[in-house]
Amino acid sequence: MSDSRPIALDAMGGDHAPHEIVAGAVHAVRERGLAVVLVGSPRVLYEALADHDATKEVPIVRAEEALSMDEGALASLRRPRSSIAVACHLVRRGDAAAVVSAGSTAGIVATGKLRLKGQQGVLRPAIAVALPTLPTPTVLLDAGANAEVKPEMLVQFAHLGATYAELAHGVQDPKVGLLTIGSEAEKGNKLVKRAHELLQTSPGIQFAGNVEGHDLLTGKVDVITTDGFTGNVALKTMEGAVRYAFTELRESIGDSRMARLGAAMQRSRIRDLRRRLDAEEHGGAVLLGLNGTVVIAHGASRAQGISAACRLAADLASAGVVPAIGEKAASQSRSHRLW
Amino acid sequence: MSDSRPIALDAMGGDHAPHEIVAGAVHAVRERGLAVVLVGSPRVLYEALADHDATKEVPIVRAEEALSMDEGALASLRRPRSSIAVACHLVRRGDAAAVVSAGSTAGIVATGKLRLKGQQGVLRPAIAVALPTLPTPTVLLDAGANAEVKPEMLVQFAHLGATYAELAHGVQDPKVGLLTIGSEAEKGNKLVKRAHELLQTSPGIQFAGNVEGHDLLTGKVDVITTDGFTGNVALKTMEGAVRYAFTELRESIGDSRMARLGAAMQRSRIRDLRRRLDAEEHGGAVLLGLNGTVVIAHGASRAQGISAACRLAADLASAGVVPAIGEKAASQSRSHRLW
Numbered sequence: 001m002s003d004s005r006p007i008a009l010d011a012m013g014g015d016h017a018p019h020e021i022v023a024g025a026v027h028a029v030r031e032r033g034l035a036v037v038l039v040g041s042p043r044v045l046y047e048a049l050a051d052h053d054a055t056k057e058v059p060i061v062r063a064e065e066a067l068s069m070d071e072g073a074l075a076s077l078r079r080p081r082s083s084i085a086v087a088c089h090l091v092r093r094g095d096a097a098a099v100v101s102a103g104s105t106a107g108i109v110a111t112g113k114l115r116l117k118g119q120q121g122v123l124r125p126a127i128a129v130a131l132p133t134l135p136t137p138t139v140l141l142d143a144g145a146n147a148e149v150k151p152e153m154l155v156q157f158a159h160l161g162a163t164y165a166e167l168a169h170g171v172q173d174p175k176v177g178l179l180t181i182g183s184e185a186e187k188g189n190k191l192v193k194r195a196h197e198l199l200q201t202s203p204g205i206q207f208a209g210n211v212e213g214h215d216l217l218t219g220k221v222d223v224i225t226t227d228g229f230t231g232n233v234a235l236k237t238m239e240g241a242v243r244y245a246f247t248e249l250r251e252s253i254g255d256s257r258m259a260r261l262g263a264a265m266q267r268s269r270i271r272d273l274r275r276r277l278d279a280e281e282h283g284g285a286v287l288l289g290l291n292g293t294v295v296i297a298h299g300a301s302r303a304q305g306i307s308a309a310c311r312l313a314a315d316l317a318s319a320g321v322v323p324a325i326g327e328k329a330a331s332q333s334r335s336h337r338l339w
Numbered sequence: 340m341s342d343s344r345p346i347a348l349d350a351m352g353g354d355h356a357p358h359e360i361v362a363g364a365v366h367a368v369r370e371r372g373l374a375v376v377l378v379g380s381p382r383v384l385y386e387a388l389a390d391h392d393a394t395k396e397v398p399i400v401r402a403e404e405a406l407s408m409d410e411g412a413l414a415s416l417r418r419p420r421s422s423i424a425v426a427c428h429l430v431r432r433g434d435a436a437a438v439v440s441a442g443s444t445a446g447i448v449a450t451g452k453l454r455l456k457g458q459q460g461v462l463r464p465a466i467a468v469a470l471p472t473l474p475t476p477t478v479l480l481d482a483g484a485n486a487e488v489k490p491e492m493l494v495q496f497a498h499l500g501a502t503y504a505e506l507a508h509g510v511q512d513p514k515v516g517l518l519t520i521g522s523e524a525e526k527g528n529k530l531v532k533r534a535h536e537l538l539q540t541s542p543g544i545q546f547a548g549n550v551e552g553h554d555l556l557t558g559k560v561d562v563i564t565t566d567g568f569t570g571n572v573a574l575k576t577m578e579g580a581v582r583y584a585f586t587e588l589r590e591s592i593g594d595s596r597m598a599r600l601g602a603a604m605q606r607s608r609i610r611d612l613r614r615r616l617d618a619e620e621h622g623g624a625v626l627l628g629l630n631g632t633v634v635i636a637h638g639a640s641r642a643q644g645i646s647a648a649c650r651l652a653a654d655l656a657s658a659g660v661v662p663a664i665g666e667k668a669a670s671q672s673r674s675h676r677l678w
Binding site: 070106144147148179180181182184187188189190192212213214215216217218228229230232233234235236237238239240241242243244245246249 | 527551
C-alpha cells in the first residue's frame with residue numbers, strides 16, 4: 001500500500017527551525033524519495049530552500065504564525081493559523097498524508113486534538129515511542145500526552161500500542177506489559193493495581209503482567225503501557241542515562257595514552273552505536289488515537305532527525321495504522337462496557 | 340565522631356544469601372576495619388564463617404526465620420523473629436549502630452517501620468539513593484517506599500534528602516529539584532503541581548524548581564524529590580539503560596578485529612567505569628525518617644556490595660544523620676502547619 005500525498009512538515013517548530021527543518025525536508029525528498037510540503041513563513045522558507053537549490057523540489061504552504069518551544073497547550077487555541085495548525089489542517093482536508101513537527105510537544109498534542117480530533121471510541125490520544133530493542137522495538141506509551149489518567153486509559157493505551165506494534169513493526173500478538181515497581185500483581189499505586197485487574201480480563205490483549213524500569217530495553221514485552229507522567233520521566237531518564245554512559249566512557253578512554261590509541265580504532269563503531277541509541281534516529285514519537293498521523297520529532301532534531309521523522313510518518317500512513325486503530329477502538333467500545 | 344557499636348547485618352536476605360552476605364561481612368571486618376554482627380541461623384552462619392576461618396571475627400545473633408525475597412510488607416507482621424526484625428531490634432536496643440539488609444525492599448521498609456518506628460514529625464520514611472554524579476552525588480528520594488503520596492510528603496522528602504546531602508556528602512545548602520515532565524511550574528500531574536507551590540514557600544529548602552528525567556545524572560541539583568512510584572521506575576530505568584549501553588558497546592566492539600584490538604587495551608578502564616556506575620558499588624539505598632539507620636543493599640549484592648553497604652551504614656551512623664533528621668523534622672512540624 002502506498003500514499004502519494006506529501007508529508008506536511010511544520011517548518012517553524014523545533015530548536016533549530018527553520019534551517020535544519022528545511023535541510024531535513026530536502027534530505028527526505030532527495031535521499032528518501034518522499035514528497036514533503038513545508039508549512040511556515042513563505043519568505044523565510046523560500047530563502048532557506050534557495051540555499052539548497054531546492055525551491056522547485058519542496059512546495060511551501062503559508063502559515064505566518066508559529067508556536068514557540070515554551071508555549072503549551074493554550075497557545076494552540078490562541079493561534080489557529082500556526083504552522084502546526086495549518087499542517088494538521090492539510091491532513092484533515094486530505095491534502096497531506098501525515099504531520100511531522102519538532103515543536104513543543106504540549107503544543108503539538110493540543111493542536112492535534114483540536115484540529116484532527118480524537119478517533120471515535122478513543123478516550124485519550126497517547127504518545128508512543130519505539131525503544132531500540134532487538135529484533136523489534138518495544139513500544140512505550142503514553143510518553144507524555146496525559147499526565148493524569150484513569151485505569152481504563154491504561155487499557156486503551158495497551159490496545160493502541162499493540163495495534164501500532166503489529167502494523168508498524170510486524171509483531172504478531174504483541175505482548176503487553178504494565179509499567180510499575182514490582183512484578184507481583186499487587187505492586188504499585190492504585191492506578192496500576194486497578195489497571196492490572198482490567199488488563200487481565202481484557203479481550204484482545206496478550207497481557208504479560210507487570211514490567212519494571214529495567215525492562216524498557218530488554219525486549220521482554222512488545223508494548224509497555226503507562227501514564228504520561230511516568231512514561232515521560234522514564235523515557236527522559238533512559239535518554240539521559242545512555243548519554244551519561246557514553247560521556248563517561250569518552251572521558252574514561254581519554255585518561256590514558258594507550259587507551260586513547262585503542263579508542264581511535266573504534267571511534268567510528270562507538271559513533272554508530274550511539275546513533276542507534278539516539279532518540280533522533282528513531283524518527284520520533286507518534287501521537288496515536290487521532291484522525292490522522294502525527295509524528296513528534298525530538299525538539300533538538302537536526303536535518304537527519306527530521307528526514308527520519310518524515311520517513312516514519314510516510315511509513316505509518318502507508319501501513320494504515322490510523323484506520324486500524326480507529327476500527328479497533330470502535331469495536332472495543334462496542335464490546336467493552338468500560339469504554 | 341565515631342560509633343563503636345557493630346553493624347547488624349541481615350545474613351538471610353538477598354539473592355545470594357547467606358554465603359555472599361557472610362563473605363561481605365568478613366570483607367567489611369578484615370578490609371575496612373568495621374565491626375559487624377551477622378543475624379540469622381547460627382548453624383548455617385557458623386559453617387559459612389568457617390569457610391573463611393572467620394568464626395572468631397564475626398559474632399552471630401540468632402534469628403531462625405527469614406523473609407523470602409518475594410515476600411512483601413505483610414510478612415513482616417507474620418514473622419516477628421525474622422532476621423531483619425532481629426537486626427532492627429538490635430538497633431532499637433542500642434546494641435547495634437545500624438542495619439544492613441539485601442532482602443526484599445518491601446519487607447525491609449515494613450519491618451523497619453514496625454520495629455524502629457518513624458521519627459516524630461516524619462509523615463513517611465523514604466528510600467534515598469545516591470546517584471553517581473560528580474563532584475558530589477545527587478540524592479534521589481523516594482526510590483520506592485511510598486507508591487502513593489501527598490504533596491506535603493514531597494516537601495518532607497526534600498527536607499530528608501537535603502539533610503542527608505549535607506551530612507553524608509558535605510553539601511552546603513543543597514539545591515532541591517522536583518521530578519516532573521517539564522521545567523515550567525505548571526508541568527506535571529496534580530501532585531507535583533501542588534508540591535511545586537509548597538516547595539516555593541517552604542522555609543529551609545533551597546528549591547531550584549522542576550527537573551526532568553535527564554537531570555538525574557547531570558548534577559544539576561543535589562536532591563531530587565519524587566513519589567516512590569516515579570522514583571522507583573526512574574531508578575530502575577537508569578540502571579537498565581546504563582547496563583544496556585555497556586552490553587551494546589561490548590557487542591559493537593566485538594564486531595570487528597581492529598576494534599577488538601583496541602578494546603583489549605581499554606578493557607580495564609571500561610570495567611572501572613562500569614563499576615563506578617554500578618548500583619552495587621554505591622553501597623545501597625538508605626531508609627530515612629526512622630529511629631535508626633537502615634541501609635538497603637541491592638538484592639543481587641555479592642560480597643563487595645555488602646561490604647560497601649556496611650561501610651555506608653557505619654558512615655551514616657557516625658555522621659549522625661538520623662538524629663539530625665529527627666531535629667529537623669521536629670522543628671519543621673512546629674513551624675509549619677502542614678506537617
